[in-house]
Amino acid sequence: MALSSPGTGTSSDAAAADIPARGPAGPPRRGLLPLLLVGNSAMYALYIGVAGVLLALQVEDVDPADKVANFGLIAGISAIFATVFNPVAGALSDRSGRRNPWILGGGLAAVPAMFLLGSADTILLITIAWCLGQAVMNVYQAAITSVVPDRVPMSARGKASAAVGLGLPFGSTLGALIGAAFSEDYRTGYLVFGALVAGAAVLFTACGREERLPARAPLPVRSQLAAFASALRDHDFRWAFIGRALLVLGYFAVSGYQLYILQDHTALPAGMKPEAAVAVLMPLTSVAMVVSTVLGGYLSDRFDRRKLFVGASASCRPSRSSSRPSPRAGPRCWPSPPSTGWRSAATWRWTPHS
Numbered sequence: 001m002a003l004s005s006p007g008t009g010t011s012s013d014a015a016a017a018d019i020p021a022r023g024p025a026g027p028p029r030r031g032l033l034p035l036l037l038v039g040n041s042a043m044y045a046l047y048i049g050v051a052g053v054l055l056a057l058q059v060e061d062v063d064p065a066d067k068v069a070n071f072g073l074i075a076g077i078s079a080i081f082a083t084v085f086n087p088v089a090g091a092l093s094d095r096s097g098r099r100n101p102w103i104l105g106g107g108l109a110a111v112p113a114m115f116l117l118g119s120a121d122t123i124l125l126i127t128i129a130w131c132l133g134q135a136v137m138n139v140y141q142a143a144i145t146s147v148v149p150d151r152v153p154m155s156a157r158g159k160a161s162a163a164v165g166l167g168l169p170f171g172s173t174l175g176a177l178i179g180a181a182f183s184e185d186y187r188t189g190y191l192v193f194g195a196l197v198a199g200a201a202v203l204f205t206a207c208g209r210e211e212r213l214p215a216r217a218p219l220p221v222r223s224q225l226a227a228f229a230s231a232l233r234d235h236d237f238r239w240a241f242i243g244r245a246l247l248v249l250g251y252f253a254v255s256g257y258q259l260y261i262l263q264d265h266t267a268l269p270a271g272m273k274p275e276a277a278v279a280v281l282m283p284l285t286s287v288a289m290v291v292s293t294v295l296g297g298y299l300s301d302r303f304d305r306r307k308l309f310v311g312a313s314a315s316c317r318p319s320r321s322s323s324r325p326s327p328r329a330g331p332r333c334w335p336s337p338p339s340t341g342w343r344s345a346a347t348w349r350w351t352p353h354s
Contacts, residue, residue, distance in 0.1 A: 032151060033163040035208045039103070039144050041201035042169025045175035046110065046137065046193040050117075051075065053179030054186040054193075055130065055280055056259040062123060062185075068260060074127045075256060082134040089135075090142035099143045099150060100205040106140030107201020113137075114194030118187035140201065151210065169286035176282035183275035243310060 048139075058068040059074065093102045112138050117129040134254070145164075152160040175193070180191025232238050254261070262274035 011037075032147075032208055033160060035204050036144070036147065036160060037163045037166055037170070039200050039204045040164050041171040042197045043137065043141055043144070044168050044171025045178065046171075046197050048172045048282070049175030049179035049193055050114075050130075050133070050190065052255065053176065053183065053259060053275060054189050055117075055126070056257075057186050057275075058118075058120075058126060059123070059184060060260075062121065063340065068257070070123050071257070071260070074123070074130060077127055078130045078134050082138055085135050086138045086142055089139040090146065092139075093143045093146060094264065098210065099147055100208070100210050102139055102143035104201050104205045106136050106143065107198045107204075109136035110140070110189065110197040110201075110338035111194035114190040137197070137216045140197065144204070147208075169290050173283045173286050176279045177334075180275040180279035183273070193317075233283060 033047055055074070056067070059071045063070055089102070089106075093099055096102070110133070113129070113133040117126065117133055120126040120129045148157060148160045148164065178192055178196075179189060182192060232241065259278055261266065261275055262277045266274075266277075268274065268277055
């Protein structure tokens, strides 16, 4: 989206271009922040519960011998699909000047997408169905993510960002619990997750009224790539981007396979199933990440140092991953939530010469 230069274009064009930067003049509508929390929690519950539990069980059920390779293939292809489709979905909602119809449409479409995923009985069909699920969820995600700059003024965006951010630990916990509850009947579990997102979409659009914004032409892909490449030339932005990318890669490379790790390489307490272990670990991990992120951010600001905390969190990793996985590995197979939180907080606050 190109911003008009001062003195050029019509006043309405200038005002429309400035909406995302400033947001509305008044405070956000009453109840919007709880709706953002509910909407994002439902979204992350589906992502974590499906990709982290049910999908892994389904792949194992179809082909137990090659479950790890097949799961990695499905996750990789669907991730590429989601990466491409998210900006497309965002551009479509920009063109319409509305968010609620896309939130509602994406949320309701999650139900048939999850039904199709539960009905798939080959690796190829599972891959296709999960890619379709990623498509409808990215329509939902792109629209609900744009609600904050559209409807929340700058003075309240800290609270709005907190509401959105809390959706990850809340949704992760809920997703793990639902996934474990339906581990014996993953087809029903898929429908529960689809219904959860659909219900959140209906609630959000029914209670979160919006004013139609002027339609905005999407920024050309070439311009977006040029802007990103230009930002990467900055030393501090480049290293912050690399740090965040490696953080996400390292965390999800382990958490994505957590069920298989617990099945094949971890000695669990007598009578505990791997699915139940996931339901125990995820809430503990979420709490640890929230506490360590807040604490890491506070200490990072207090001492005005970023590299210190990034280095400290990185040093926690080798000691936790140096041992070969074995039936006696136990908790060492699980990524350290506090170190993840410290590094996350520090990289978000990265400043020059710190």
